[in-house]
Amino acid sequence: MTSLSTAPVTRHDIVRASRRGQFWSRVALALVAVIASAAAIISGISFGGTDKRMVVVPLAVAVGIALAALAFTRFSAFVLLLLGVRASLDLFKLSGPSSGNTLTNSAAARGLDPAALLAMLFIVASVLWLLAQYSSGRRLRGSPLRTALIVFVTAGAVSMIGAAPLEATMLEVARILSVVMMFVVLEQLITSREAMVNVLKAAYASLLFPLAYTLFGLLAGSPASEIKGSFTRLTGPFAQSNTFARYLAFMIVFGVAIYPSLSRRLKWAMLPILGLSSVFLLLTLTRAAILTAVVGVVVVALVQRRTKLIVGFAASALLAAALVPGLSDRFATLTAGEQVVGGPETGNSLEWRLNYWTKVLPLANDNPVTGIGLNMTQYQLSAAKQPHNDFIRAYVETGLLGLGAYLAVQFLLLRNAIVAVQRSTPRTLEAGVAAGALGCAVCFLLGSLGSNMMSNVVSLWYLVAFSAAASYIARRGEADAFGLGSSVPRLPSPPGPAEVAHASAPAVPVGTRRG
Numbered sequence: 472m473t474s475l476s477t478a479p480v481t482r483h484d485i486v487r488a489s490r491r492g493q494f495w496s497r498v499a500l501a502l503v504a505v506i507a508s509a510a511a512i513i514s515g516i517s518f519g520g521t522d523k524r525m526v527v528v529p530l531a532v533a534v535g536i537a538l539a540a541l542a543f544t545r546f547s548a549f550v551l552l553l554l555g556v557r558a559s560l561d562l563f564k565l566s567g568p569s570s571g572n573t574l575t576n577s578a579a580a581r582g583l584d585p586a587a588l589l590a591m592l593f594i595v596a597s598v599l600w601l602l603a604q605y606s607s608g609r610r611l612r613g614s615p616l617r618t619a620l621i622v623f624v625t626a627g628a629v630s631m632i633g634a635a636p637l638e639a640t641m642l643e644v645a646r647i648l649s650v651v652m653m654f655v656v657l658e659q660l661i662t663s664r665e666a667m668v669n670v671l672k673a674a675y676a677s678l679l680f681p682l683a684y685t686l687f688g689l690l691a692g693s694p695a696s697e698i699k700g701s702f703t704r705l706t707g708p709f710a711q712s713n714t715f716a717r718y719l720a721f722m723i724v725f726g727v728a729i730y731p732s733l734s735r736r737l738k739w740a741m742l743p744i745l746g747l748s749s750v751f752l753l754l755t756l757t758r759a760a761i762l763t764a765v766v767g768v769v770v771v772a773l774v775q776r777r778t779k780l781i782v783g784f785a786a787s788a789l790l791a792a793a794l795v796p797g798l799s800d801r802f803a804t805l806t807a808g809e810q811v812v813g814g815p816e817t818g819n820s821l822e823w824r825l826n827y828w829t830k831v832l833p834l835a836n837d838n839p840v841t842g843i844g845l846n847m848t849q850y851q852l853s854a855a856k857q858p859h860n861d862f863i864r865a866y867v868e869t870g871l872l873g874l875g876a877y878l879a880v881q882f883l884l885l886r887n888a889i890v891a892v893q894r895s896t897p898r899t900l901e902a903g904v905a906a907g908a909l910g911c912a913v914c915f916l917l918g919s920l921g922s923n924m925m926s927n928v929v930s931l932w933y934l935v936a937f938s939a940a941a942s943y944i945a946r947r948g949e950a951d952a953f954g955l956g957s958s959v960p961r962l963p964s965p966p967g968p969a970e971v972a973h974a975s976a977p978a979v980p981v982g983t984r985r986g
Contacts, residue, residue: 473641480974486621492500496615496947499502500508503717506655507946509978511899517638525941527610528975537864538552538553538589538592539592539596542596542600543596546596546600548790549596550653550656550657550660551669551670551673552673553589553593554670554673554674554676554677554933554936555591555673555676555677556677557586557589557677557929558678558680558681558708558718558929558933559677559678559680559681559684560585560586560661560929561586561706561708561709561714562684562708562709563584563585564584564585564586564710568984575820575921586928586929587642587646588644590645590646590647590649591645591926592761593649593652593804594645594648594649594652595654597652597655598652600656601655601656601659611687611779612658612659612946613658614658614883614887614942615879615883615886615925616654616874616880616886616938616942617654617658618886619876619879619883620651620655620880621651621655621757622646622876622879623647623651623865623869623873623876623877623879623880624647624648625653625876626841626869626872626876627640627643627644627647627798627845627868627869627873628644628843629841629869629872630841630842630843630845630868630869630870630873631644631843631845632838632841632844633791633837633838633841633842633843633844633847634843634845634847635842635844635847635850638935639844639845639846639847639906639945640844640847642846643845643846643926644797644845646926647925647926647928647930649928649932650932650935651864651935653932653939654766654936654938654939656933657670657857657939657940658935658939658942658943661939661940661942664900664901664942666943667943667944668900669906670940671729671904671940672710673723674722674725674933674936674937675726675744677933678743678748679880680708680745681707681708681709681715681718681787682744682747682748683745684707684708684750685705685708685751686747686927687848689804696712697711699712702755702756704754704755704757704872705751705755705756706872709750709929712755712756712757713755713757713759713760713922713923714927714929714930715751715755715757716752716755716759716761717760717922717924717927717930718748718758718929718930718933719748719755719760719764719928720750720752720760720761720763720764720767720891720914720918721911721914721933721934721937722933723748723749723752723755723768723983724764724767724768724770724771724907724910724911724914725766725907725908725910725911725937726741726744726745726748726907726944727745727780727907727910728769728771728775728904728906728907728910729773729900729903729904729907730745730903731775731898731903732898732899732900732903733900733901734843742815746847747767749787752764758916759918759922760918762917763913764914765912766913766914766917767911767913767914768780768827768910769781770906770910770913771907771910773904774892774906774909774910775897775902775903782874787823788798788817795869807887810911816881821921823858824860824921826828827854827859828855828857828858828859828860828863828924829864830852831852831858831863831864831867832849832863832866832867834847834848834851834852834867835866835867835870838870839866839870839871840870840871840872841869841872842866842867842869842870842873843867843868844868845868845869846926847866847868847869848864857926858922858923859921859922859923860919860920860921860922861877861919861920861922861923861924861925862874862877862878862919862920864923864925865877865878865925877925877951879914881912881916881919883893884915884916884934884938885909885912885913885916887912887938887941887942887945888905888906888908888909888911888912888938888941889909890945891904891905891907891908891909891911891941891942891944891945892905894944894947895944896947901944901947904940904941904944905938905941905945906936907937907946908940908941909941911934911937911938911939915934923944
């Protein structure tokens, strides 16, 4: 009978394996450096040309390779980095605004946007990382909200049956899937208070460039903006003022909620961030985002019993209406038809929405179960616009299956935050996070009634980040309620794929001499 060799691992073997690993690490770094240099050269040569893609795409590929290397070695750092930079990527967008534009703003053009490429990289890296966790025997945390999100994106994938052009729906499914994966991943990564704080720091770090970019533009006298009707509206680094406004609304509501629990130093840092964000939100003249932000802050004030905040906020709103150029006129046009300079109606009035919904709803008559396909509404109607109501959109584009899942997502976002509020200790950071998640969930619900929130990926990444933090608080509060807070050891942060591979390597025998 043949026996297997059990020769002990010597020090020489360890040194040789270490040198081999260092060698391949250097090869990988050199390869990344060569690719990055080549991309920079190509991008620099093309800088003076007319094709913006030749400038952006090579750099995007080089950055993508570097991010892929980071994702494989330090996945948690990779996720935090994405949260920190996502709000700035639309500045390099190659396609134009999606509303009213399906000819030059095709799915192929949008697929080359740096944000779209980053979303695809994140999806692939997340799937591989989750598989690595599962294969290592780690139990993946779950929640009803995660299930609802997965069912909704699955309904979107099923809706491709009736989609034409198919690639537009495929891209939309991928974009929404990136939101779902962000929530799923953060549920796994947030295993401690420190991890939760790191996620919140990354989220608010994302505000720094948009605020600085917009402030510099205002001081220089040429801020990034767009003209709709007779109004000039700030866009920040985004393609549209609506996108900038929704992003700011979430950050303001959540920032107001956690502000009382911050240290004095962090309060001094947060104060100008919230102040600038509020001013820029008003200058976007986006009524829906402004109103939902107001309601969100009121919800936070009621949950935290901060009556002074409500009084101060009401006084600030009156002052803003008097001082911000065009704000009062903008709200005065709520029921009036508006005209874009040289174009059709913008679709921002209540009257326009009601008329448009009567045209959108019949599109689902031929396929009410699975819908006409995600993002297909603007391809089916001459206005080339999304429905401006996500509940109607969910029904028309993903059918009854998608509508049911979307209603569940809305309900569970609220429930998740409410449970976190109930299980957190008042006047703590956890209580602030829970209240902020609830305020943002209310913002999302109200915004979905009259806006296109479903595909606003840049805003939804931060919404689900705050919800994942609230989910952690709810889980920890449940453990404390059952007396498990001190008896259950804190789980370490899940390892990345490289760490899992390292852990599976043969161990050195106990008796081996280490010099």
